[in-house]
Amino acid sequence: MSRVYPDDVAGPYEPPPRAFTDRDGREVEVRRFREADREALVEMYVAFDPEDRAQGIPPTGETNVRKWLDTIVTDAGTNVVAWHGDRVVGHATLVPDFDDGGGDDDAYELAIFVLHEYQEAGIGSRLIEGLLGAGREDGAERVWLTVERWNGAAVGLYEKVGFEPSDTGSFELEMSARLR
Secondary structure (H helix, E strand, O other): OOOOOOOEOOOOOOOOOEEEEEEOOOOOEEOOOOOOHHHHHHHHHHHOOOHHHHHEEEOOOOOHHHHHHHHHHHOOEEEEEEEEOOEEEEEEEEEEEEOOOOOOOOEEEEEEEHHHHHHOOOHHHHHHHHHHHHHHOOOOEEEEEEOOOOOHHHHHHHOOOOOOEOOOOOOEEEOOOOOO
């Protein structure tokens, strides 16, 4: 099955770095992931609320988190992190999808995670916009994701930043966007 992507290019997206005040008055910075950020990112995922996990990710336990990050935080993808003070509070990633059904290597799967106490404050929108801006700079053309249908807040966020539903036939909703 081949993925369906919109004809229109989504955006514009401002690539990181960018700083802003979230809806709760916290100063947040979104920037590209640097290897020096790895330990703070591991700490974020170890602290991640199990009820906020979706589709089996992020994994639980420090060893599993480290192994998982080794597979998604690579030079082949694009990663951005949201910082509040000296703490990573959000992470978004574009993971290359070399088997996207069309045989192309310009498609990426998007995943985003924001700590529970930082959700619904505008951080997710800024994190995704920064990720898509960085992805566009890195040459990404097409992006897709899956989201649980019942997760109205996430579906609304993805639609707000330019994703369109591309599959309506299963428990999970597939959405996609074109960056070029």
